Amino acid sequence: MPDAGGRLAVRKTYKLYVGGAFPRSESGRSYEVTDAKGRFLANAALASRKDVRDAVVAARKAFPGWAGRTAYNRGQILYRIAEMLEGRRDQFVSEISAAEGLSARKAEPYVDAAIDRWVWYAGWADKIAQVHGNANPVAGPFFNLSSPEPTGVVGIVAPQKGPLLGLVSVLAPAIVTGNTAVVLASEQHPLPAITLAEVLATSDLPGGVVNVLTGRPAETAPWLASHMDVNAIDLAGVDNPALAADLERAAAENLKRVIRPAPTPDWRADPGAGRLTAFLETKTVWHPKGA
């Protein structure tokens, strides 16, 4: 359909985001994404088991480098994501309006909150070790220090509602501490997640730190939950309690750290530090003191 000026718009192809690139699903499949009134918006990639596995490989490969960055550098990059998102504010407002059937005025606070959330978590990068670490006064001549370290590769089933703010609220706390992530985007509203991937790709975030798959979580989440090279999983977007329990059982095979879905999450509320610490390990180092 021509725009008002008579020009035919150049539409975007929505693909996956894996290892810093935007491939189609290896399965060649796609599915129709519609707006709140059921009108066609785009064909999104319908990710497969193989895409999940490729994404985990990319996330694992990126993990040592990302975890090894200084906390200051990770904070800088998260802040850069906020800057890039701010520059695309109008685009996200219109995408979210279309997806959720909101007026622009109602969508704006969610986009603003998502931008601010990146800023909030960016600041945590070089503070979490001070807040969550500890010098331990052991009863002996030993240096004894506990520090948080990232858990590893985190699988995230993004919230089905809140395609931007919900996604940012579960993604930012996972990666700011040095984890890498494989995200299964909202099934019904996947497009903002892929547009967010474009933001991530232009924010100096190394490829593979965040990988975004669109499609049907009921199909892909079991592969993510049972993958032996995934260390943790956030089930925020699993609305079906029976599926959530199945995924938690599958996650037990390699003792993944699990965040269970909350009944009615309010993504605008103060997020607290819980999602940061859920995917952190505490390492305690001992060394004798002596002359």
Added chain:
Amino acid sequence: MAFEYAPAPESASIVDIRASYGLFINGEFVDSADGSPFKTVNPASEQVLAEIAEAGPTDVDRAVAAARAAYQKTWGPMPGAERAKYLYRIARIIQERSRELAVLESIDNGKPIRESRDVDLPLVAAHFFYYAGWADKLEYAGLGPQPRPLGVAAQVIPWNFPLLMLAWKIAPALACGNTVVLKPAETTPLSALAFAEICQQADLPPGVVNIVTGAGATGQALVEHQDVDKVAFTGSTDVGRAIARSVAGSRKKVTLELGGKAANVVFDDAALDQAVEGIVNGIFFNQGHVCCAGSRLLVQESGYDELLAKLKRRMSLLRVGDPLDKNTDIGAINSSAQLERIRTLSQIGESEGAARWTAPCPLPERGYWFAPTLFTGVSQAHRIAREEIFGPVLSVLTFRTPAEAVEKANNTPYGLSAGVWTEKGSRILWMADRLRAGVIWANTFNKFDPTSPFGGYKESGYGREGGRHGLEAYLA
């Protein structure tokens, strides 16, 4: 040269073991409603020590109900300062009775009295002291502005450090305002039952601590009980996995402290004599029945010959025998089943091509014993390099560069602990950053303290015990 030692046995007369024990529910010892009693034996003599009640589902139900009632009526509403005083009382009574408890622990578990007396019991008392002080300071712990207890904690502990694992579980749970139902291991129930008496002596309100004895079925009934809010388990990774599955979809908060296959990395610039002591302590402490045991020795090739010679010489001096003898370094293997597992895996080590060397030491005729053993020529693919043996068996591998040491050390699904021996400070910190394990001992090994968080990465479980971090497991 080997010194001759005259036996120096600690007297067993300090302990008074009853012929039979009931369950400790709601502040008193009661008979089991639906379990069949079992026997606990002294692994050093194979003699039956006592008959122990087995808690069946009805008993577990009663214990959880007692814990729930105590949580709602007494312990939950009690001011933290009062909870603290109960815990201090318990700590003091443990100190007063520490020799008796150490002897009891050695008799039921098989560990040398030197360890139960000098390591286990002091740490048990210290743990209660440490967490007692937290009970009225929880809002300062940095875990949120209004920390709240979870409710009823189901706790299942192993047989390797019976009373110490009880302390690690019960002290933080009670400090945070929870009540507990604890199941000790079926081969080592006696010190937990002695602890029940200590709760009585301390006038701890009924139902705050409940002890249900039994084997796996009792533990399963407990962790799967609908009315527990928290599950804490220390034991094997396989059982940990089963627990993680069984709580799926529930509201229960879980912490798991599971198996390990720790690398103990020795560089050629290490202080070798100290490193040898650390290696021996790392794998032979408590007969190697230690989840964080340094069971994979990684030696830099350039220092290999010298280190191995010193290590074998030191191992030859280890004394295996009567746990109550104060000269004993290595006591009895805890059970015939565990001895069988150690033997089987050692056989597999040989059949897979590793070279076995066993310290020349006499073993007593009765009881369960295994001489300190090391395997050389071990590859990363060998089962003795991958599986937790949980016995006095050390696998020796080599490396050339620090990067290779890191690669090999982390090549395991476990991540509980690791050791590093080098005189170069920057290398210690570089290694400590890269080893994926919850506890890194540098130029030391197997050190524990109530203020110091302990727990694993990866399949060694999740959550921390000890320190400020240990509170998190018992607070919402």
